[in-house]
Amino acid sequence: VLAADRTHAQVDLRHQSAEDGCGWETLGQTGSVTWEGVVSRSYAGSVDFGAAAVSLQALGLFRGGNGGFELNRAATRTEALVMFLRILGREPAALASTAANPFTDVPDWAARYAAYASAEGLVQGVGEGRYDGSRQVSAQDYVTLLLRALGFREGSDFTWATALDDAVRLGLLSAGERQLLAQTAFTRAQMAWVSWRALMTPNASGKL
Numbered sequence: 001v002l003a004a005d006r007t008h009a010q011v012d013l014r015h016q017s018a019e020d021g022c023g024w025e026t027l028g029q030t031g032s033v034t035w036e037g038v039v040s041r042s043y044a045g046s047v048d049f050g051a052a053a054v055s056l057q058a059l060g061l062f063r064g065g066n067g068g069f070e071l072n073r074a075a076t077r078t079e080a081l082v083m084f085l086r087i088l089g090r091e092p093a094a095l096a097s098t099a100a101n102p103f104t105d106v107p108d109w110a111a112r113y114a115a116y117a118s119a120e121g122l123v124q125g126v127g128e129g130r131y132d133g134s135r136q137v138s139a140q141d142y143v144t145l146l147l148r149a150l151g152f153r154e155g156s157d158f159t160w161a162t163a164l165d166d167a168v169r170l171g172l173l174s175a176g177e178r179q180l181l182a183q184t185a186f187t188r189a190q191m192a193w194v195s196w197r198a199l200m201t202p203n204a205s206g207k208l
Contacts, residue, residue: 049071049189052189053192061086062083075186075188075190076133077133080191081133082113085117094115094116103118105132141160146198151204172197
């Protein structure tokens with residue numbers, strides 16, 4: 001039995017193993033973990049968001065560059081768009097798309113993603129042919145995309161203005177996770193973590 005104090009695990013947050021994608025959560029003041037077979041364990045002083053990145057990489061959904069995952073860097077609007085399409089399962093369609101890219105400021109590696117998303121009405125630019133893709137995306141922005149991906153209706157099930165609170169109500173985030181996202185800058189580590197949560201969350205029809 002493991003006491004779920006703030007040294008071992010943050011209360012009201014989910015925790016995950018990078019090796020096999022398994023997870024556990026503490027929603028009260030104490031928690032317990034049961035396992036079988038040969039395992040090793042260690043304690044960290046903070047939540048290991050990188051475990052989600054490793055799990056998503058295994059699924060082909062999260063990739064790094066020459067600098068690796070770059071988990072501590074702020075996530076951009078372009079990266080959020082690409083992750084959104086991958087979570088939707090539309091990456092193959094985006095890469096096969098012949099739609100014209102209406103945005104002049106999207107890097108070449110993301111051009112077909114942006115062209116497809118624009119043609120499908122999934123995203124809009126900021127005017128004058130710009131997507132502003134290098135600008136930092138906020139947790140509120142990205143959670144809005146994920147709620148759309150889960151099939152919830154913007155304007156009735158949730159709104160952008162209340163996206164983080166709505167995400168708690170709709171099961172995407174716990175209250176503790178919502179608080180953490182609201183208090184810190186939104187990084188690539190957090191983008192991976194919230195994306196993993198979306199894969200583990202029932203959609204608007206109640207299906208995983």
